[in-house]
Amino acid sequence: DTQMTQSPSTLSASVGDRVTITCRASQSISNWLAWYQQKPGKAPKLLIYKASNLESGVPSRFSGSESGTEFTLTISSLQPDDFATYYCQQYNSYPWTFGQGTKVEIK
Amino acid sequence: QVQLVQSGSELKKPGASVKVSCKASGYTFTRYSMAWVRQAPGQGLEWMGWINTNLGNPTYAQGFTGRFVFSLDTSVSTAHLQISSLQAEDNAVYYCARVLPGYGLDVWGQGTTVTVSS
Numbered sequence: 553d554t555q556m557t558q559s560p561s562t563l564s565a566s567v568g569d570r571v572t573i574t575c576r577a578s579q580s581i582s583n584w585l586a587w588y589q590q591k592p593g594k595a596p597k598l599l600i601y602k603a604s605n606l607e608s609g610v611p612s613r614f615s616g617s618e619s620g621t622e623f624t625l626t627i628s629s630l631q632p633d634d635f636a637t638y639y640c641q642q643y644n645s646y647p648w649t650f651g652q653g654t655k656v657e658i659k
Numbered sequence: 660q661v662q663l664v665q666s667g668s669e670l671k672k673p674g675a676s677v678k679v680s681c682k683a684s685g686y687t688f689t690r691y692s693m694a695w696v697r698q699a700p701g702q703g704l705e706w707m708g709w710i711n712t713n714l715g716n717p718t719y720a721q722g723f724t725g726r727f728v729f730s731l732d733t734s735v736s737t738a739h740l741q742i743s744s745l746q747a748e749d750n751a752v753y754y755c756a757r758v759l760p761g762y763g764l765d766v767w768g769q770g771t772t773v774t775v776s777s
Contacts, residue, residue: 553721586763588704595754595767596696596704602761639704643763647720648694650704 554578554642558651564659569630573654575640577621584644587616587625590653591636599638600625630656661685663755663768670774671745679740679771681755688736689713692758695729695740698770699751709758710738745775 555578565571575585583603588596598607600616603623613628627634635658640651666680681693695707708719710729717729728741738755753771756764 588764590704595770596756596764597767598763598765601763601765607762607765641704641706641763646718647708648706648763650706653703 553647554581554645554649556640556642556649556651558640558654560654562655564657565630566659567630567632571627571630573625573638575623575651577642580621581642581644583618584642585623586641588639589636661766663766665755665768665771668772672777673745673775675745676743677745677773679753681738681768683736689733693738694756694758694764696754696756697751747775749773749775
């Protein structure tokens, strides 16, 4: 199975900050990586697919990038609505696997 | 609009069974596979597996074989998750999610909370 190691587990930031979350795959997954946002009591929401493609309707302050087996989610200017938990997921091979999640908290 | 609506919360005794439903609307049900994801209290997302809604064949992740069954009722565009011999470790929110090839899981149900308690 492909392991996804996500960091940090918690991140404290202020409105307007630039935020970066990293996900590393244990083996090559090409660019078959998605990022999801989850708010308390709600279902996850797809933000980015194929490592760097923004899902329709997602604000442009969200972006994704890749370098080999390391993937990054960046929020260019954190907004109040962005305080949530973020998960990466590889869908290159079964079983699809998720990172452990990164909780973005208010500083 | 594309939507997945899941059945309501369940409270079950240890050893009982539960069946969670996931009704799809707004698209052709058999064109996209359906995945199931578990989230234990305070924990992350865990891939349970998926079912091909066209062929009806399920694929289970390790740890979700034996007591877990994915099924379909294509006549009403609904996927089901049945869990038998419920244990305390099955306490979780269970999500269904549409598999969009190349995209991942693009639409999610609202989640169904299963509570196992005597």
